[in-house]
Amino acid sequence: MHLSFCIFLATQLLLYQEVSSCTDSEYNIRGECCPRCNPGYRVERHCTSGSSTTCVPCGWRTYTNQSNGLTKCFKCQECESGAHLRVKEECTYTKNTVCSCKPGYYCTQFIDHDCEQCSKHTIPPPGFMVTQPGTETNDTQFVPCPPGTYSETEMSTSCEPWTNCSKAGMIEERAGTAVSNAVCACVGQKQVPVPVFVAITAILGLLVLALICGFIIWQWRKRIKKRAARVQEEQRNGNYLPVQENDNMVAPMQETGQHPGEPAFTMA
Structure with missing residues (x-):
């Protein structure tokens, strides 16, 4: 053993x-x-x-x-489009294919320094500011707008300060937020919100149009009544308009024979 x-x-x-x-x-x-x-x-x-x-x-x-x-x-490996990959370097006899993420995506999974899976870049909503755009290897970096500033669109690269109404000689009608500017109004005046203003304008326009149409109909009916009254008055008084003679009209002529009262024709 x-x-x-x-x-x-x-x-x-x-x-x-x-x-x-x-x-x-x-x-x-x-x-x-x-x-x-x-x-x-x-x-x-x-x-x-x-x-x-x-x-x-x-x-x-x-x-x-x-x-x-x-x-x-x-x-050679394939860059899967379903994983949002694209060919960065083609495969050769001495080197494997190098894949990278499509534009708008960043790599979330590496194997031997080669990307295997991608995710879509985050799109910052209004109220935020982009500090670092997304790359092939990193997601978008962004922060909330600082107090007193705002951004109204996605992917904003900066935040704008609120309008200072008092410096402009106005009063603040609506305070600013992270996604909207402050709304100012003249002193002693209250600003009518845009939707209300549009509604009031539309109603006034319809009223004016209705008044114009009513006036036209009233005038037309008044004219018809006057004409009917005039015709009735003429019929009661027996007044008829005389027929005007025309120079081209020919008076009718009656043929007469040798003997009055007898027809003007001869027997064959």
Whole structure:
């Protein structure tokens, strides 16, 4: 039992010495130290006691990025559009594809310094100010507008100060907020809100239009009544307009025979 164990240890030691005897430019295969293939190549046939390693170039969309004893090249990775990735550097025979995030996204997951997953840049709402735009590796940085300032749009790069109504000789009708400016009004006047002003203007316009239409209808009906009254008055008085004679009118003529009262024709 002890003899068998000693033989096993001796065998493993000899094998370790053979493996460790290969240099950095060689790889071990079946106890043989074979020359490695260069980056961009792979092993087609391993070396033998009488021949060196046979290397061939990597195929399309495959690569090896260092000297190796591989019989297959690595497959180039794909930049998944569903993960919001795009190709930053194309794959070559000696280098894998480099992916990065599409515009408007930043990387949230790295594997060996290569991006695997992206997220959309945060869009600051009104009331905030962007301090650092989003990049390929970082989200948008932003802070709330300081007191006394506001921003009305998304992705604002600055916050505007509220209008000082007292300095402008007016009174403050509505205080400013983080998303809107202060509203000022003239002293002694109360500003009518825009929606109310529009409603009042529309109502007044409709009233004026109704009055104009009513006046036109009233005038038309009054004229019709006058005409009807005049016609009735003429009928009661028997006054009819005389028929005017026309120079081109011809008075009717009656044919007469030799004897008055007899028709002017002869018997055949």
